[in-house]
Amino acid sequence: MPTPTTSTVTAATPSARPVPVPRNGVDVPTLFATLGAVKAQPELAKFRFRASNRWQSGTHSRTTIGAFRGAGGEHQHKAAHVMGGDHPAVLCGADEAPTPVEYLLHALATCLTAGIANIASARGINLTEVESTVEGDIDLMGLLGLDSGVRNGYQQLRIRFTLRGDAPADKLRAIVEQSRARSAVFDCLTSGVPIDIAVDTP
Numbered sequence: 001m002p003t004p005t006t007s008t009v010t011a012a013t014p015s016a017r018p019v020p021v022p023r024n025g026v027d028v029p030t031l032f033a034t035l036g037a038v039k040a041q042p043e044l045a046k047f048r049f050r051a052s053n054r055w056q057s058g059t060h061s062r063t064t065i066g067a068f069r070g071a072g073g074e075h076q077h078k079a080a081h082v083m084g085g086d087h088p089a090v091l092c093g094a095d096e097a098p099t100p101v102e103y104l105l106h107a108l109a110t111c112l113t114a115g116i117a118n119i120a121s122a123r124g125i126n127l128t129e130v131e132s133t134v135e136g137d138i139d140l141m142g143l144l145g146l147d148s149g150v151r152n153g154y155q156q157l158r159i160r161f162t163l164r165g166d167a168p169a170d171k172l173r174a175i176v177e178q179s180r181a182r183s184a185v186f187d188c189l190t191s192g193v194p195i196d197i198a199v200d201t202p
Contacts, residue, residue, distance in 0.1 A: 018124065020032050020122075022121075023120075023121040023124070023125075023126060024117050024120060024121045024126065024127050025117065026117055026118055026121035026122075028121050028122060031118060031121070031122060032122070043072065044070075044071045044072055046070065047068065047069065047070030047071075048068065048069040048070065049065075049068045050065070050066075050067060050068060051063050051064070051065045052064050052065075053085075056084075056096075057094075058086075058092075058093060058094055059086050059087040059091075059092065059093040059094070060084065060085070060086040060093065060094055060096045060097065061084070061085050061086075062082055062083070062084050062085075063082070063083050063084075063085065064080055064081070064082050065077065065080065065081045065082075065083070066080040066081070083097070083103070084096055084097030084098075085097050085098065085099065085100050085103065086098075086099065087099055101136065101138065101153070101154065104136070104154075104189075105134040105135075105136055105157075106134075107185045108134055108157065108159065108183075108185050108186065108189065109132050109134045109159065111183045111184060111185035111186065112132070112159065112161075112176070112179050112180065112183050112185075112186065113130055113132065113179075115178070115179030115180075115182055115183055116130055116161075116163070116175055116176060116179045117130070119175045119178050119179055119182075120165060120167075120175050123171075123175070125165050125166060125167040125171065125172075125175070126165055126166045127163070127164070127165040128164045128165055128166075129162060129163065129164035129165075130161070130162070130163055130164075131161070131162045132159055132160060132161045132162070133159070133160050134157065134158070134159045135157070135158045135159075136154040136156070136157045136158075137154060137155045137156050138153065138154055138155065139151075139155060157189070161176055163175070163176065
């Protein structure tokens, strides 16, 4: 009579998720904790940012950014940020600071870059280089009021990234795409945003 064979089946235990650690200068544990807190209390996601601007002379003005509201309270930057805006001499300015439309390029680049750093860090990818070049084309015939068929602002924007890290090229490109999909500045530029203008005079 054959001897019965006994076999033992061991159930596979799911591998533990890696403990998040700071990466690329991003505090990943705090990032995940923030996501969890906002998911649990959606009202914490409501933010209001502010900027105050004062004319200096000609086309030169200065903007101060200090306080903002969000996460259920008022907050202050660790220092007030003061930025100037002007036109170059060729556009009848004193060239005391970048033009407003150049700040728009800066806003797009920094928003996408911040997203890239956060997303790569959350996915466990170490970055060694992130650089971008942003260009925008404007036809002054529009903003100078010389041709009503030409728009006032940029006609096209282009941004080119150089990305290096310990991940394949397709994963690095996916990080940029996810940053684009979640970028607040990209959304404002491509979807538009209502703007209310009020004027206070004596």
